Amino acid sequence: MSVLAVISVIAILIFVHELGHFLAARLQGIHVNRFSIGFGPILWKYQGSRTEYALRALPLGGFVGFPMEEDSDNSFSPDDPNLLQNRPVMDRAIVMSAGVIANLLFAYLVFVVQFTSVGVPQDFVPEPGVLIPQVMSSTSPAATAGIKAGDIILSVDNQLLNQGEANVQTLIDAIQSSPNKPVDLQIQRGKQELNLTVTPDVSPEGKPLIGVQLYPNGRFSYQRSSNPVEVLKFAAEEFQNVFVRTAQGFFALVTNFSEMSSQVSSPVGIVDQGRTMADNNLISLFPFTALISVNLAIINILPLPALDGGQLAFLLVEALMGKPLPRRIQESVMQTGLLLFLGLGGILIARDISRLEIFQNVFQ
Template sequence: MSAFLWNALSFIVALGILVTVHEFGHFWVARKNGVLVKRFSIGFGKALIRWRDRQGTEFVIAAIPLGGYVQMLDERVDPVLPQFHDLAFNHKTVWQRMAIVSAGPVANLIFAVFLLWLMYLVGVPEVKPVVASTQSQSIAALAGVGADEQIIAINGRQARDIRTVNLLLVEQLGRSEIRLTLQQRNSLQVQERILDIRNWQFNPETESVFTSLGINLLLPQATTTLAVVSKNSAAERAGLQVGDTIQAINDQPITAWAEIDRLIKDNPEIPLNIRVLRDGQLLSLQATPELSQAADGFSQGLLGIVPMASPWPEDLRYTQRYGIFAAVNEGISQTWQLTRLSFAMVAKLVTGDLSVKHLSGPISIAQGAGSTASMGLIAFLSFMALISVNLAVINLLPLPILDGGHLMYLVVELIRGKPVSERAQEIGFRFGALVLLMLMGIALLNDISRL
């Protein structure tokens, strides 16, 4: 199966499940509050599959898998016979309507807890964040962060794996300092370092949050043996194969992957004589790197090879696994952390601490779904938990076209004792739709530029 089809299928599965959970939240609470649900649709456009239940609700799976909706009986939309007024959404109390509107995002948060609970019940492979070195004159180096120190807390919040440390560091964008708690790798000695981040520049498109601070983590190193030779690449045309160990390029002995990387990038469209070791035999091949454009806009060579990595140091790897009840607590804790981070990122977009060029759209989400699905169940569950939380947070934003906007109107109604005027709501919906379309357009353009 091609990468495109795999990404598309993974995207449809992930989004379909998350949208169904979201809309089921609205549906279930509406039914519990005596509202007649006319239609429950997963997707938009032409109905591919449809059926009705005993209460008259039409269930639909539609052709465009980019969302869904729950259509309730509401006399503000369609005429309602007097005998059915009690079944209409607009005739319910403010508190009931608030419960129905908020049920979608809440369902996504509960589902995220379930996904994370399942992950920690099975066991999550984790890696300790140990510093290998710091870059000269970097933020970390100036703060005194040294080699063989493990990060165990960020601003007092415990974080003993790379994934959690990464999330907590990103959350600090826009602040003036970060307080790192570090422990020597082979001792119990603990110390704190204060990172001055007033001039911190972080571009997630080109670097990790660690390297942006000048921290090089202790990770498996790239070897000179090939793990991947891309299809239809210059390397494949030259006869390079997975498992080949590069010994020399243009008679220059090779001892590290960095040397291979440099020679390929510095010689676009120039033939390179490559000596490889294959099954105990030395072979001489000639490969010509293709001309490609780097992220900085400059031209460079591309051969289409990926190196094997050395094994992880055993003392850095561990599996985080909990029992049935402890996994629930961990799921709630991780969901709260993701929710807090998501709201923090939205706030940083508003304040300008985070650029809108970092927004991701459906193409990036599809790629993320495909890559995590390829990595296995745990990675895919983690991805779905993150997207489920993001879906909840986005829907809670106070834009009138979203659940958060509806809640905002209902809060105003609760305070005033009467609904917001239809004219004000119409203006609000138009404004909300404009903002949402603008953000979606930016995200889609970002996706295309990344491609």
């Protein structure tokens, strides 16, 4: 059920993104002839009075289609002012950026719904164990040992980790006292308990590390608020924290790609991480949804081919030059970018599938 919940979350976020483009066009009177969730063969479609709505076989994104002059089924005059390509740069920029804006607004609304329905976080209630919110690298000792983000370490070398922040230091001490020596861990992953062995590597600074973040395990108690202003305030603060951390993560990826690239996940990896979080605490689907929505927004605003940011970059060049780049150049850049993204996506999907527990168990 948790897998289906996470897949549904991703599908909703794709829908929200494309709906942003669709509404931005429609509200300006711009013609839209296709609204599609997914790519590839059509599984279901509905032909409306002005737009074809479709679900496609590959749920890796979506698109909003606009009639073009060269389309064989285009029934509009080439100089129709409501064709997208005939609109001023600013109108087109609004359409291209609307998906990003929709995902950011949706992330904020997710926190509003969470704090309205579940309540505003109050006191932190500690629970046994130490939480691993992030595995820093796919080549780290932790990843090699099979440790995943969302795991809870219950014991180290048969020493139970009880409640409180002191257990984080206990675990750190056990790791740092075992350079290049195996450390036995008891792990809770959802409803499972696993016994894993990790061997700390010694960093250039001489510290034994396993390559994870460590947080005290526990949960917040929640109290429903009757003050809507308080809910909006908490939601804004939480949204700001998520946005800043995500933007910092992307900056670190761009400036230190060789070290951070292993943390990039495919949809398969995202679903697996979300499943682990949902198994531990279903409420975590709220921040997970907001986090993925913000990630989707930031990814799409990057000035790269095949992304919204790439289209905005073309519009910026057009605004500066006073005329658009030749269609042939734009199409060549976008097609090349699309092929590169599909190739990278295929590699990431294959890598993340190989990391799934079911495959690791088969090949152990």
